[in-house]
Amino acid sequence: MSRLAAIAEGFREFYYAPYRRTLARAQRDEEDLFMMLVMSEALGVPNPASYYTLELLPIVFENFHSWHRRMGMDRSPLDSISCC
Amino acid sequence: MNSVVLALIGIAMIIAGYLLYSKFLAKKVYSLDAGYKTPAHELADGVDYVPTNKYVLWGHHFTSVAGAAPIVGPAIAVIWGWLPALLWVTLGTIFFAGMHDLGALWASNRHKGQSIGTLAGRYIGGHGRNLFLVVIFLVLLMVNAAFAVVISGLLVSTPTAVIPAWGAVIVALLIGQAIYKLKWSLPIVSIVGVVALYALMLLGDAYPIVLPDTIMGLSAGAFWIVVLFIYAGIASLLPVWMLLQPRDYINGLQLFIALGILYTAIIISGPTMVAPAINHNVPDGTPSIIPLLFVTIACGAISGFHGIVASGTTAKQLDKETDARFVGYFGAVGEGLLALGTVIAVSSGFASLAAWEEIYSAFGEGGVGAFVSGGGAIVNQGLGIPEGLSGTILATMAVLFAATTMDTGIRLQRFVVSEMGQIAGIRLKPLAATLIVLVITVGLTFSAGADGSGGMLIWPLFGTTNQILAGLTLSIVAVMLIRKRRPVLPALIPLTFVLVMSVIALVVQMGQFYAAGNWLLLVLDVIILIAAVWVIIEAIGAMNRARRSGPLEDLPEDESADAAASDSATERR
Numbered sequence: 001m002s003r004l005a006a007i008a009e010g011f012r013e014f015y016y017a018p019y020r021r022t023l024a025r026a027q028r029d030e031e032d033l034f035m036m037l038v039m040s041e042a043l044g045v046p047n048p049a050s051y052y053t054l055e056l057l058p059i060v061f062e063n064f065h066s067w068h069r070r071m072g073m074d075r076s077p078l079d080s081i082s083c084c
Numbered sequence: 085m086n087s088v089v090l091a092l093i094g095i096a097m098i099i100a101g102y103l104l105y106s107k108f109l110a111k112k113v114y115s116l117d118a119g120y121k122t123p124a125h126e127l128a129d130g131v132d133y134v135p136t137n138k139y140v141l142w143g144h145h146f147t148s149v150a151g152a153a154p155i156v157g158p159a160i161a162v163i164w165g166w167l168p169a170l171l172w173v174t175l176g177t178i179f180f181a182g183m184h185d186l187g188a189l190w191a192s193n194r195h196k197g198q199s200i201g202t203l204a205g206r207y208i209g210g211h212g213r214n215l216f217l218v219v220i221f222l223v224l225l226m227v228n229a230a231f232a233v234v235i236s237g238l239l240v241s242t243p244t245a246v247i248p249a250w251g252a253v254i255v256a257l258l259i260g261q262a263i264y265k266l267k268w269s270l271p272i273v274s275i276v277g278v279v280a281l282y283a284l285m286l287l288g289d290a291y292p293i294v295l296p297d298t299i300m301g302l303s304a305g306a307f308w309i310v311v312l313f314i315y316a317g318i319a320s321l322l323p324v325w326m327l328l329q330p331r332d333y334i335n336g337l338q339l340f341i342a343l344g345i346l347y348t349a350i351i352i353s354g355p356t357m358v359a360p361a362i363n364h365n366v367p368d369g370t371p372s373i374i375p376l377l378f379v380t381i382a383c384g385a386i387s388g389f390h391g392i393v394a395s396g397t398t399a400k401q402l403d404k405e406t407d408a409r410f411v412g413y414f415g416a417v418g419e420g421l422l423a424l425g426t427v428i429a430v431s432s433g434f435a436s437l438a439a440w441e442e443i444y445s446a447f448g449e450g451g452v453g454a455f456v457s458g459g460g461a462i463v464n465q466g467l468g469i470p471e472g473l474s475g476t477i478l479a480t481m482a483v484l485f486a487a488t489t490m491d492t493g494i495r496l497q498r499f500v501v502s503e504m505g506q507i508a509g510i511r512l513k514p515l516a517a518t519l520i521v522l523v524i525t526v527g528l529t530f531s532a533g534a535d536g537s538g539g540m541l542i543w544p545l546f547g548t549t550n551q552i553l554a555g556l557t558l559s560i561v562a563v564m565l566i567r568k569r570r571p572v573l574p575a576l577i578p579l580t581f582v583l584v585m586s587v588i589a590l591v592v593q594m595g596q597f598y599a600a601g602n603w604l605l606l607v608l609d610v611i612i613l614i615a616a617v618w619v620i621i622e623a624i625g626a627m628n629r630a631r632r633s634g635p636l637e638d639l640p641e642d643e644s645a646d647a648a649a650s651d652s653a654t655e656r657r
Contacts, residue, residue, distance in 0.1 A: 007271065008269065008270060008271050010137070010139070010140060011270045011271050011274055012270050013136065013137060013140040014140055014143050014144070014333065014336065015263070015270055015329070015330075015333045017134070017136055017140060017141070017144055017401065018144050018148065018329070018332060018397070019324050019325070019328070019329045019332075020131070020134060021131050021132045021397070022324050023324065023325060023329075024130065024131040025131065026323070026324075028131070
């Protein structure tokens with residue numbers, strides 16, 4: 001890394017580090033809400049956008065396990081997804 | 085006496101403290117181990133636990149702990165003369181603050197980055213933890229109330245700081261937008277931001293904003309206090325990326341620049357100390373130097389608030405355990421240097437002893453105003469910057485420090501209130517919790533009259549509360565050291581000293597509040613006194629138990645803590 005890039009990286013770290021946790025949490029909350037929307041149909045909540053969210057299922061599938069645990073469900077609530 | 089000599093002696097002492105004493109602490113007392121897997125690596129999640137470069141981490145730790153307190157405290161305490169303040173700042177930084185901050189970082193690092201409050205529960209017992217919550221609530225309350233008064237006082241006494249102080253908010257909002265929405269490169273944004281900040285100072289110097297004597301029935305000072313609370317309330321509710329993050333960042337850069345300006349000016353101009361070394365002619369009503377000196381200068385000598393920061397966020401980002409020496413101890417050194425610069429500025433920045441005595445006409449009168457006028461004169465002599473402009477630079481620096489601490493303080497206090505609400509079974513929305521915080525804090529600020537001076541009256545109580553917090557942290561460190569059969573005197577001596585001084589100060593102040601009929605402060609004083617006595621009793625018990633139990637050197641940290649907890653539980657039964 002050139003010296004200039006290292007300085008830029010130092011500035012970046014100095015800017016982000018104190019708020020990294022807060023921003024990451026906010027992002028995670030947003031993603032949880034998004035996951036909720038995608039999963040709502042499967043969970044029995046009527047969702048007018050189910051046609052589109054169906055296409056998103058494979059993308060969010062990997063994050064499903066950590067999401068349902070954060071939502072307070074120790075085991076997967078869906079028979080179709082047996083992550084744990 | 086020439087201030088350069090004193091500055092150099094002070095700096096040499098503090099640096100020697102870092103090179104020698106912190107090395108001893110790191111090796112013999114805390115046994116820092118480069119091979120220990122820190123929580124940042126062990127629990128790395130990209131959110132809370134992130135290994136961070138030690139220089140960056142030091143920057144954050146230092147800017148987080150440095151608020152207005154290392155300026156306000158020493159600027160008031162030189163009323164007893166510059167020598168006691170100078171000695172307490174240097175020796176306090178070396179043997180008290182550095183030891184305490186490094187200890188808090190080490191203790192938290194050895195327990196998965198847990199906070200001092202949680203550790204208090206583990207090592208001292210459940211009461212210790214409850215007490216911690218009470219003390220932290222009071223510290224935040226005092227910081228928010230007192231800083232509002234400090235800022236409003238500066239905005240009234242230095243009207244040239246009004247434009248840069250409020251302009252900095254707009255600069256911060258624009259920086260947030262530039263980084264997140266426009267995706268500008270950060271170094272460019274930083275340079276533009278700093279240039280904009282200094283341009284605002286020039287503008288403010290040219291166009292001072294003086295408010296009329298009364299606005300809507302309020303004095304100018306009280307009006308600024310109300311405006312500040314409205315600002316802090318809104319700022320604490322906005323998303324952090326919009327205002328708080330860029331504001332803290334630009335403020336951090338400004339801190340380094342302003343410290344550089346102040347020390348360069350001191351070294352170039354070499355002003356003579358006009359204040360007496362020891363002031364035998366203190367104004368009427370000035371309390372006794374012992375114990376009040378040791379609670380008036382809290383930040384800059386020893387401060388419990390540092391322990392909260394060290395164990396709250398810093399410990400979770402420590403890359404190597406050996407970095408703790410630089411981040412923790414040198415963080416205290418940074419603040420000590422700020423306090424040292426303040427002592428020199430307020431003792432040498434005046435034309436004569438008579439001018440100095442005029443400023444220090446009563447206890448609490450000097451304060452941050454003396455720092456701005458004294459420091460301004462030194463910057464003028466050293467760097468040739470016009471006196472008005474250099475005063476504006478220092479006033480803006482003090483305002484920015486106090487304001488960033490205040491808006492974060494309101495946010496933190498909102499969390500505490502929400503938590504208390506949860507315990508009581510009430511769900512509080514952020515807006516409701518913020519309103520509760522604002523009502524309590526504004527009520528306290530105006531408790532001593534319509535001028536809002538209540539916030540400053542409680543400043544000596546901030547010192548004592550903060551010192552008690554430091555005592556609590558040191559007692560946890562001491563218990564850990566006793567259990568490990570390590571040298572415990574480096575923790576025990578500062579612990580005993582700060583607790584004895586805080587308790588004497590509380591008793592002295594209690595008499596004063598009673599005589600003045602100030603019931604609110606009397607009640608607060610009694611609460612803090614009970615908390616202090618409680619800490620002492622609990623801590624002595626915990627240390628005795630630790631002394632009697634077997635050494636736990638070989639057990640991993642968590643097991644030894646669990647063993648300690650079960651030991652104390654058994655003993656209680």
